[in-house]
Amino acid sequence: MRHMLALKYVDAVARAGSIRAAAEVLAITPSALNRRILAIEEELDIEIFERHALGVRLNSAGELFIHHIRAQMADLERVRSQIADLSGVRIGHVRIATTKEIGGRLLPRLIQSYRADFPGVTFSLHAYDRGQVEQQLQNLEADIVVMFQPLRLADMQVISHQQQHLSVALAADHPLAAHAELRLVDFLEHHPLLPPRGEGIREIVEAACVKKGLNCKPAIESDDMALLRHLARQGAGLALDLPLTISASPTEADLVYRPFKANEIEPGFLFVGQLYKRTLPVAARKFADRLREMFELETNALSGVAAN
Amino acid sequence: MRHMLALKYVDAVARAGSIRAAAEVLAITPSALNRRILAIEEELDIEIFERHALGVRLNSAGELFIHHIRAQMADLERVRSQIADLSGVRIGHVRIATTKEIGGRLLPRLIQSYRADFPGVTFSLHAYDRGQVEQQLQNLEADIVVMFQPLRLADMQVISHQQQHLSVALAADHPLAAHAELRLVDFLEHHPLLPPRGEGIREIVEAACVKKGLNCKPAIESDDMALLRHLARQGAGLALDLPLTISASPTEADLVYRPFKANEIEPGFLFVGQLYKRTLPVAARKFADRLREMFELETNALSGVAAN
DNA sequence: CTTGGGTGTGTCCTTTTTTGCAACACATAT
DNA sequence: ATATGTGTTGCAAAAAAGGACACACCCAAG
Numbered sequence: 001m002r003h004m005l006a007l008k009y010v011d012a013v014a015r016a017g018s019i020r021a022a023a024e025v026l027a028i029t030p031s032a033l034n035r036r037i038l039a040i041e042e043e044l045d046i047e048i049f050e051r052h053a054l055g056v057r058l059n060s061a062g063e064l065f066i067h068h069i070r071a072q073m074a075d076l077e078r079v080r081s082q083i084a085d086l087s088g089v090r091i092g093h094v095r096i097a098t099t100k101e102i103g104g105r106l107l108p109r110l111i112q113s114y115r116a117d118f119p120g121v122t123f124s125l126h127a128y129d130r131g132q133v134e135q136q137l138q139n140l141e142a143d144i145v146v147m148f149q150p151l152r153l154a155d156m157q158v159i160s161h162q163q164q165h166l167s168v169a170l171a172a173d174h175p176l177a178a179h180a181e182l183r184l185v186d187f188l189e190h191h192p193l194l195p196p197r198g199e200g201i202r203e204i205v206e207a208a209c210v211k212k213g214l215n216c217k218p219a220i221e222s223d224d225m226a227l228l229r230h231l232a233r234q235g236a237g238l239a240l241d242l243p244l245t246i247s248a249s250p251t252e253a254d255l256v257y258r259p260f261k262a263n264e265i266e267p268g269f270l271f272v273g274q275l276y277k278r279t280l281p282v283a284a285r286k287f288a289d290r291l292r293e294m295f296e297l298e299t300n301a302l303s304g305v306a307a308n
Numbered sequence: 309m310r311h312m313l314a315l316k317y318v319d320a321v322a323r324a325g326s327i328r329a330a331a332e333v334l335a336i337t338p339s340a341l342n343r344r345i346l347a348i349e350e351e352l353d354i355e356i357f358e359r360h361a362l363g364v365r366l367n368s369a370g371e372l373f374i375h376h377i378r379a380q381m382a383d384l385e386r387v388r389s390q391i392a393d394l395s396g397v398r399i400g401h402v403r404i405a406t407t408k409e410i411g412g413r414l415l416p417r418l419i420q421s422y423r424a425d426f427p428g429v430t431f432s433l434h435a436y437d438r439g440q441v442e443q444q445l446q447n448l449e450a451d452i453v454v455m456f457q458p459l460r461l462a463d464m465q466v467i468s469h470q471q472q473h474l475s476v477a478l479a480a481d482h483p484l485a486a487h488a489e490l491r492l493v494d495f496l497e498h499h500p501l502l503p504p505r506g507e508g509i510r511e512i513v514e515a516a517c518v519k520k521g522l523n524c525k526p527a528i529e530s531d532d533m534a535l536l537r538h539l540a541r542q543g544a545g546l547a548l549d550l551p552l553t554i555s556a557s558p559t560e561a562d563l564v565y566r567p568f569k570a571n572e573i574e575p576g577f578l579f580v581g582q583l584y585k586r587t588l589p590v591a592a593r594k595f596a597d598r599l600r601e602m603f604e605l606e607t608n609a610l611s612g613v614a615a616n
Numbered sequence: 617c618t619t620g621g622g623t624g625t626g627t628c629c630t631t632t633t634t635t636g637c638a639a640c641a642c643a644t645a646t
Numbered sequence: 647a648t649a650t651g652t653g654t655t656g657c658a659a660a661a662a663a664g665g666a667c668a669c670a671c672c673c674a675a676g
Contacts, residue, residue, distance in 0.1 A: 002351050006311040019653065032635050034653065043310050046391055052401040053643035053652055061391040072380055079376040084353055253333040277585055327624065340664045361623060361672035415632060 004076075007035050007069045010048065014066050018055030074140040074278070079282035091120035092283030097142035099128045099149075099226055101201055101242060105186050107146065110294060114287055121283045129198060135273050143284035144291070148242065149200025152272045160272040161294040162299060166204060166265060167257040169232045169239040176238070184208055184264045191219035191237030193228040200268055201240050208265040229255065242270065312384075315377045318356065326363030351485040375391045381531035382586070383450040399428035400591030405450035407457075408533055409509055409550060415454065418602060422595055429591045437506060446585050452599070458579045463555040468502050468580040468600040470607060474512060474573055475565040477540045477547040484546070485564050492516055494570045499534040499545030505607065508576055509548050522547035537563065550578065558601050595597025 009026065016022035019037065041048050048062035058066060063197040081092040111123050128136060130151050136142040138155055150156070168182050176190060178183060188209070194216075195202045209216040219237045219239070222228055232239035233255045241257065252280065271292055274280055280288065317334065324330035327345065332337040346361045356370035366374060373573055382588060389400040406414065407471045419431050437445060438459050444450040456472070460465070476490050482500060496517070500522075503510045517524040524577050530536055542546035549565065580599055582588060588596065 004312055018651090021650085029636050031637080031654075032651095033633080035655090038310065038654085044388070046388075053654065054645095055652065060394060063388050064387055064394075071383070075376060075379070079372055080354075082372050086368060086372075122342040178453065211614060213550070275589075279585075326621085326622090337625095337665050338623095338662095339625075339666080343663080344627085359624065362621065 004072065006036055006040050007072065009033060010040060011069055011073075012068065013037060013049070013056060014058050014062070017057070018284075019043065019053075038201060042128065070140040077278055078281040083284040087263045088220055090118040090286070091108055092281050093122045093124065094281075094284045094287050095142045096125045097133045097136040097145045097147075098125065098127050099130055099133055099147040099200060100195065100223055101148045101199070101290075102127070102146045109222070110287075110290060113288060117270055118283070121287075130200065137273070140275065140278075143272055143280055144272065144288050146272050146291070147204065148268075148270055149268050150273075153271075153273075155276045156271075157276040157278075158271065158272040158273050159288050160295040161265040162270045162295055163272045164242050164292055165267045166201060166240050166258060167243050167259050169229055169241045171233055171235045173253045174235060174238075178256065179258065181259050181261050183261050184212060185214065187238050187260070188214060188216060192216070193220045193222075193231055193237045193239040194218035195223055195225065196221050199223070204266055204268050205240065240262075242268075312380065314344055315380065317341060318348060319374065319377055320380075320507060321357070321364060321376065322366050322370070323344060325365070329363075342557045348445040378448040386587055386589040389591055397428055398426045398591055398594070400587075400589050401430045401432065401451065402592045404431065404433045405441045405444040405453045405455075406433070406435050407438055407441055407455040407508060408434070408531055409456045409507070410454045412574075418595075418598065422598060426594075428589070429595075434611065438469055445581070448586075451595050452582055454578075454580050454599070455508075455569050456578055457576050458581075459513065460479050461579075461581075464579075464581040465582045465584040466579065466581050467596050468601055468603040470578045471575040472550050472578045473546050473567060473575045474509060475551050475567050477509070477549045477563055479539055479541055479543045479594055480562045480564050482543060482546075485566065487566065489567050490546075491569050492520060493522065495525060495546055495568070496522060500524070501528050501530075501539050501545045501547040502526035503531055503533065504529050507531070512574055512576050513548065518545050520572075534566065549577075 009022070012022040012026055013019055013033070016025060019034050021028045023033040026033065037049065045063075046061050046065070048059055048065055049056040050059055059239070077092075096196040098107070107125060110126070115121060115123070126136075127140075130149065132145060133142075133145050133147050133290065134150070134152060134154065134156065137145050145156070166175075169188055170177055176186060179186075192205075194205065197203070197206070205215055209215075220228070220231060225239075225241070228239040229241065231237060243259075272288070272295065274284075274288065279285075317330070320330040320334055321327055321341070324333060327342050328338045331341040334341065345357065352373075354373070356367050356373055357364040358367055359423050373585060385400075392399040408416070415554060416435060419433070423429060423431070429538075434444075434450075438457065439449075441453050441455045442459060442462065442464065445453050452467070453464070476484075476486055476495055484494060487494075500513075502513065503605055505511070505514070516522075528536070528539060533547075534548070536547040537549065551565070551567075580596070582592075582596065582605065
């Protein structure tokens with residue numbers, strides 16, 4: 001991409017926060033970079049950066065402009081993938097941002113299945129906290145987000161959504177495993193293993209506790225869901241997770257899932273989305289289609305069970 | 309715009325149909341232009357043009373790419389206008405494409421009123437035939453279209469639409485002016501003045517004639533609606549036009565409008581639209597808002613009349 | 617079939633633009 | 647005050663783009 005190289009420079013400076021730092025990243029001298037920034041500003045007759053003693057910060061005009069730049073770059077990728085697709089080969093890169101509850105289980109299988117059909121498509125998969133996930137989408141650094149308990153849904157377009165009732169994950173030989181469903185008080189009194197405040201699962205539990213006047217004090221708190229599940233498997237306590245149908249893994253036969261008693265805890269909201277009005281690259285779009293199909297299938301299966 | 313100059317070159321070549329012709333337009337030598345085109349193709353690793361003995365034609369990949377380029381350019385204009393708008397001054401350029409029935413009467417007043425509020429906004433206003441209007445929109449060479457009897461509505465997003473019953477325009481002292489409404493046969497037998505086939509008004513009349521088994525032979529045929537109205541004013545025959553409420557002009561007191569008898573002729577479809585999913589520059593968007601408001605006002609007024 | 621005018625493209629050389637290096641002016645934090 | 651960071655600016659070198667011309671090619675008319 002030799003053209004719109006100027007735009008890349010602006011983007012790099014905006015990210016780095018200073019011209020010198022960006023120059024290092026771009027492997028050119030600060031003076032050259034500075035002159036290009038000045039040239040662009042003069043050319044557009046618009047000031048983009050606020051010069052500060054400790055670097056540069058985007059102007060309000062610059063905010064609009066950088067958004068345009070990133071949209072342009074993402075759109076070029078989309079065009080490239082479309083062109084590749086019309087020659088028969090599906091190629092491209094799908095960037096997925098998720099919250100921590102999602103990552104390890106649902107997506108890998110789906111990605112593997114997709115890559116079996118289209119080996120030319122590569123994936124990047126990153127977990128952030130809820131606010132950052134939405135920001136990734138808006139900065140066009142992610143094509144698709146899969147998140148639990150979205151915060152604002154601003155500028156997001158829903159691909160698929162589903163209510164999710166939290167289940168308790170506990171060791172198969174745990175005394176409480178004998179019960180078909182658990183009460184919230186039992187969960188809280190048997191060493192609850194919870195993610196930190198701010199994460200979707202934790203907030204749902206907190207809300208339920210407030211509603212019932214209970215005190216939520218996790219025995220172990222970690223932002224690593226896999227770690228919490230592992231502890232649960234060892235009998236260290238009770239973890240929480242999205243329902244079995246979504247996140248079951250054959251390697252965890254010693255871990256069982258039990259629902260809460262009805263209405264004791266509010267269901268959560270599992271959300272798959274993209275940026276509003278954005279046209280995704282073909283690979284991302286097709287993958288999003290599969291994701292949606294999978295959720296629809298599961299929803300139908302669940303409603304079928306409910307009907308019985 | 310020094311950056312994305314390469315893209316402008318590609319666009320110019322695509323328009324001109326040959327590198328040499330485009331080079332002339334761009335005021336550079338063909339060899340230089342050729343090298344840039346080759347460089348871009350190599351850089352993208354995509355062939356964009358089919359080399360032909362009598363010039364170049366866009367590849368199917370090139371079709372996608374040129375679309376991307378034009379979208380980029382239009383989007384940059386949008387960003388510029390947004391930035392100008394946040395500094396308080398509304399500035400920009402609104403490009404309107406219409407069919408010939410529209411041009412001379414409805415829009416000038418609205419544009420004048422808009423420019424009275426925002427003198428920094430300039431307008432360009434061009435009339436095409438129906439197919440070309442839609443193409444102007446798709447090529448991003450027009451921001452807003454106002455057209456009568458749209459053909460395909462492909463990739464178009466409706467801003468406003470309205471049914472329009474055709475009226476006969478005739479001299480105030482014409483014998484038929486005594487009638488409150490006219491019959492189709494009377495119209496056809498008193499020197500009909502019509503636009504050529506392919507235009508919306510003509511096609512409506514033709515359809516009505518086929519339905520009634522009548523023969524439509526215009527006394528005078530012209531693609532200049534103002535000319536036809538002028539002839540009608542002189543008593544040369546009967547012209548057709550959109551209803552009085554839309555196109556009346558105080559300078560034409562000697563021209564009166566009479567509707568057809570009910571159900572003798574199908575109503576037409578007046579359409580105001582933009583490109584699907586496109587975000588317009590602020591000036592264009594605000595003008596489109598006014599256009600829509602004006603139509604809504606008129607629709608309400610008409611329904612009020614009908615209710616009486 | 618030949619010819620003429622059109623095309624895209626390669627090569628040499630000139631001109632313009634961009635870059636790297638070093639120095640400067642300035643603001644902030646220690 | 648000093649030290650360290652910032653953006654910015656000459657000046658010379660390097661790189662890229664442009665112009666002029668020639669070549670090979672194809673198509674249509676003569």
